[in-house]
Amino acid sequence: MKIAFFDTKPYDKPSFDKYGEKAGVEFKYFETKLNKDTVELAQGFDGVCVFVNDTVDAYVIDRLVELGVKVVALRCAGFNNVDMKHAFGKIHVLRVPAYSPYAVAEHAMALLLTSIRRIHKAYIRTKDFNFSLSGLTGFDLYGKTVGVIGTGRIGRVFIDICRGFGMKILAYDKFPSEGLDNGDTIRYTELDELFEKSDIISLHCPLTEETHHIIDKKALEKCKKGVVILNTSRGALVDAEALLEAIKSRKVGAACLDVYEEESDFFFEDYSGHIMEDDTLARLISMPNVIVTSHQAFLTEEALSNIAETTVNNIVQYLSVSQCPNELCYRSGNTVDCKDGKCF
Ligand code: NAI
Numbered sequence: 001m002k003i004a005f006f007d008t009k010p011y012d013k014p015s016f017d018k019y020g021e022k023a024g025v026e027f028k029y030f031e032t033k034l035n036k037d038t039v040e041l042a043q044g045f046d047g048v049c050v051f052v053n054d055t056v057d058a059y060v061i062d063r064l065v066e067l068g069v070k071v072v073a074l075r076c077a078g079f080n081n082v083d084m085k086h087a088f089g090k091i092h093v094l095r096v097p098a099y100s101p102y103a104v105a106e107h108a109m110a111l112l113l114t115s116i117r118r119i120h121k122a123y124i125r126t127k128d129f130n131f132s133l134s135g136l137t138g139f140d141l142y143g144k145t146v147g148v149i150g151t152g153r154i155g156r157v158f159i160d161i162c163r164g165f166g167m168k169i170l171a172y173d174k175f176p177s178e179g180l181d182n183g184d185t186i187r188y189t190e191l192d193e194l195f196e197k198s199d200i201i202s203l204h205c206p207l208t209e210e211t212h213h214i215i216d217k218k219a220l221e222k223c224k225k226g227v228v229i230l231n232t233s234r235g236a237l238v239d240a241e242a243l244l245e246a247i248k249s250r251k252v253g254a255a256c257l258d259v260y261e262e263e264s265d266f267f268f269e270d271y272s273g274h275i276m277e278d279d280t281l282a283r284l285i286s287m288p289n290v291i292v293t294s295h296q297a298f299l300t301e302e303a304l305s306n307i308a309e310t311t312v313n314n315i316v317q318y319l320s321v322s323q324c325p326n327e328l329c330y331r332s333g334n335t336v337d338c339k340d341g342k343c344f
Pocket of ligand 1: 098101149152153173234
């Protein structure tokens with residue numbers, strides 16, 4: 001089985017080579033992202049393996065089908081970069097639904113603590129033998145209310161971590177998890193109440209038409225003054241311009257962003273020697289109360305190993321028996337996990 005692997009980074013290869021060799025899957029690594037300009041590279045391959053910023057739109061899907069490619073193996077959970085409506089019935093799309101919810105939830109808490117205890121400032125100061133504490137005052141997490149939007153795998157681990165800090169949880173989910181609401185420290189609520197009462201808001205829902213800009217100007221107006229916004233899910237959940245304005249007006253106290261709406265132009269690459277073309281990103285990064293990491297939340301050894309193992313299993317299962325439990329399909333306007341493991 002020959003798979004074209006797009007948007008390769010050095011940390012991808014060891015685990016994919018390990019699991020690929022065991023299963024007889026040969027990966028050809030391309031550094032470029034998959035898009036309309038690079039799709040021809042997929043010629044002669046059984047499948048393509050793609051990540052969050054590869055573009056699997058209608059054009060790319062049609063061309064992959066013409067080239068005889070049978071499967072798109074996502075090495076991630078999110079699939080907002082795939083036109084699932086167009087793909088359905090033409091090419092099979094497999095994903096890794098879960099690889100380490102702990103990796104992402106722990107990164108979210110790391111960002112939160114760094115931000116509110118000013119660790120990013122203190123680190124630079126003490127490196128320069130500046131031991132002054134002025135301007136480093138933080139606040140306790142104990143007793144604070146965190147609004148968690150999306151209570152799936154990652155959201156629930158994040159809730160557990162927050163409970164360890166003695167925080168109260170206001171949760172919102174389109175499909176609430178049974179048994180999570182204890183009527184006291186963890187309570188499901190409507191979005192408006194979550195916005196009005198949360199000291200911190202953390203996003204853990206997928207990016208869909210419904211959740212696009214779920215944090216926008218109107219939502220931010222409803223929030224408490226000084227609210228901390230945490231986004232480790234997908235960039236376009238937050239209207240970055242509105243966030244910037246709310247930071248400038250002091251409505252938002254801090255923002256921790258592992259993802260950014262226009263991240264595919266910059267994230268995962270070294271732009272240190274370049275002029276930053278995106279004014280909003282540049283302005284956000286320049287703020288003392290904003291921390292940006294470059295879609296790093298998933299990046300732990302455990303997650304990389306799980307991603308490679310599941311992706312290879314998905315490919316082998318699909319290409320050998322035309323069936324895979326981690327296949328996605330598009331039904332009645334929604335992308336869903338394929339229940340019977342065989343979509344079409
Ligand atoms: P999951 O599928 O287990 O949970 C998502 C939750 O969001 C579900 O409970 C679902 O009911 C809920 N949801 C769906 N539509 C909603 C809506 N309109 N409003 C509110 N809630 C809604 O997914 P998981 O594994 O917890 O991942 C969550 C997200 O985290 C992924 O969609 C992905 O975008 C992001 N992610 C980010 C990573 C990173 O490195 N920064 C790595 C992995 C995932």
